[in-house]
Amino acid sequence: xxxxxxxxxxxxxxxxxxxxxxxxxxxxxxxxxxxxxxxxxxxxxxxxxxxxxxxxxxxxxxxxxxxxxxxxxxxxxxxxxxxxxxxxxxxxxxxxxxxxxxxxxxxxxxxxxxxxxxxxxxxxxxxxxxxxxxxxxxxxxxxxxxxxxxxxxxxxxxxxxxxxxxxxxxxxxxxxxxxxxxxxxxxxxxxxxxxxxxxxxxxxxxxxxxxxxxxxxxxxxxxxxxxxxxxxxxxxxxxxxxxxxxxxxxxxxxxxxxxxxxxxxxxxxxxxxxxxxxxxxxxxxxxxxxxxxxxxxxxxxxxxxxxxxxxxxxxxxxxxxxxxxxxxxxxxxxxxxxxxxxx
Ligand code: XIL
Numbered sequence: 001x002x003x004x005x006x007x008x009x010x011x012x013x014x015x016x017x018x019x020x021x022x023x024x025x026x027x028x029x030x031x032x033x034x035x036x037x038x039x040x041x042x043x044x045x046x047x048x049x050x051x052x053x054x055x056x057x058x059x060x061x062x063x064x065x066x067x068x069x070x071x072x073x074x075x076x077x078x079x080x081x082x083x084x085x086x087x088x089x090x091x092x093x094x095x096x097x098x099x100x101x102x103x104x105x106x107x108x109x110x111x112x113x114x115x116x117x118x119x120x121x122x123x124x125x126x127x128x129x130x131x132x133x134x135x136x137x138x139x140x141x142x143x144x145x146x147x148x149x150x151x152x153x154x155x156x157x158x159x160x161x162x163x164x165x166x167x168x169x170x171x172x173x174x175x176x177x178x179x180x181x182x183x184x185x186x187x188x189x190x191x192x193x194x195x196x197x198x199x200x201x202x203x204x205x206x207x208x209x210x211x212x213x214x215x216x217x218x219x220x221x222x223x224x225x226x227x228x229x230x231x232x233x234x235x236x237x238x239x240x241x242x243x244x245x246x247x248x249x250x251x252x253x254x255x256x257x258x259x260x261x262x263x264x265x266x267x268x269x270x271x272x273x274x275x276x277x278x279x280x281x282x283x284x285x286x287x288x289x290x291x292x293x294x295x296x297x298x299x300x301x302x303x304x305x306x307x308x309x310x311x312x313x314x315x316x317x318x319x320x321x322x323x324x325x326x327x328x329x330x331x332x333x334x335x336x337x338x339x340x341x342x343x
Contacts, residue, residue: 001030004332007325008037010340011292012299016079016306018042018267021066023310029070031330032310038077038142040266040306041067042316045080047089050123055092057122068131071140079304080127080144081266082204083120084178086164087149093119094165104169112169117181124185134186135195143200143303145235145266146182147175151205151217160216175203175220176229183230197232200303204235204266209248214255221259233303234259237267239317242283246290253298263301267308270335272321281322285334288325293342 008015016038017023023032032039043049044063052058071078093115094102102108124134132138152162161167166174179201186199203221207213217234224231234256238249249265256263270287272280295305309315313328325336 001027001034001330004034004336005340007035007336007339010342011296011305013295013302014038014077014304016040016077016304017310018081018306018308019067019310020044021063022314024066024070027330028310031326033074033076035325036076038079038304038306039067039071040079040081042081042309043088045123046082046087047085047093047119049088050119050126051090051092055090057126061126064127065130068127068140072131072138076140077142077304078140079264079266079306080141080199082145082148083123083182084116084146084166084174085148086162086166094169102169108169112166112174113177116170116174116177120178120181121185121189124182124190128190133192133195133198134190135198136192139192139198141186141199143202143233143264144182144186145204146201146231147178148204149206150175150203151213151220153207153213155212155216160219172223175224176227179224179229179231187230200232200262201230202233202235202264202266202303203231204237204264206237206239206267208236209238209240209244209252214252218255218259221256221261225259225261231261233262233264235264235266237308238265239267239269239308241271241273241320242280242287246287246294249291250294250298253294253301257298257301262303264303265295265305267306269308269315269317269323271317271323274319274321276322282334284322285338287338288335289338289341292339296342 014037017036018040152160182201187197191198272284309324311326311328312322312324315323317323
């Protein structure tokens with residue numbers, strides 16, 4: 001591991017990285033600890049990670065434990081991802097006992113509301129049971145994506161919401177309920193004595209740097225706030241390529257700055273396209289430089305900035321070209337030097 005300035009030392013907000021247990025030991029963990037203050041589970045706090053093959057809530061989530069243990073030991077924050085999503089969620093949530101689709105009637109809605117509440121409370125109880133109440137010294141959890149990707153990609157629906165199974169059965173109400181249950185479970189029932197809203201509750205989505213989607217996202221956040229939903233923050237995934245102007249990322253942050261919420265960059269990666277050439281890696285260095293300049297300029301609006309993986313080979317977008325800050329030999333790429341450049 002090279003002796004480089006830690007990225008986290010160059011900014012006024014926590015810098016996070018998405019990981020699993022492979023990054024909690026050896027050279028990967030040394031690299032992580034040099035540069036990052038916060039971690040997110042890339043996969044293992046998603047709904048499906050909490051259930052066994054029979055559909056029962058697990059007695060142990062070893063991957064979630066590994067992340068929480070590592071954070072606790074090294075004094076990192078944990079940004080949780082994700083309580084409610086249409087992806088990586090057991091199909092059982094949306095089925096009746098016979099395995100048929102749950103009906104979108106009063107009875108079906110009652111069943112799904114109860115499952116939603118139970119899921120959120122079980123996750124909170126698990127993490128508080130093992131690590132102590134939220135907001136206590138022993139518990140590293142700081143924030144959670146409560147709902148993920150609920151906005152529609154197209155403009156065909158008046159309410160701008162994705163037609164997921166959650167939506168089919170409950171309609172827009174599932175979003176309000178998710179925040180209400182998360183607030184109750186994380187910030188009331190399992191909060192440490194005297195801790196005031198220990199867990200920041202986020203909504204999260206992708207393509208928020210694009211017009212249309214961004215407007216639908218903002219309209220939803222406004223409706224939630226008007227209805228008094230306990231939304232603390234707005235997340236921008238920012239899975240982008242070199243073709244996306246950095247000004248669009250800035251515009252996305254600016255678009256929410258007049259609302260009473262904080263914001264987070266939750267899943268940053270920047271693909272170069274293939275083949276990956278030295279010239280593209282240099283362009284990517286300038287891209288990360290400009291992006292981190294924007295983040296520093298808007299530091300007051302940002303809860304944290306997370307990159308979606310530690311090293312290129314581990315990225316879910318590796319096939320689209322080397323999206324991250326470090327290569328597979330744990331060497332800093334131009335992207336790293338760009339990110340710290342505006343310091
Ligand atoms: C991705 C993970 O990186 C992959 O390992 C997994 O196979 C699929 O999910 N938006 C999200 C993340 O909110 O949870 C997704 O993570 C990437 C897109």
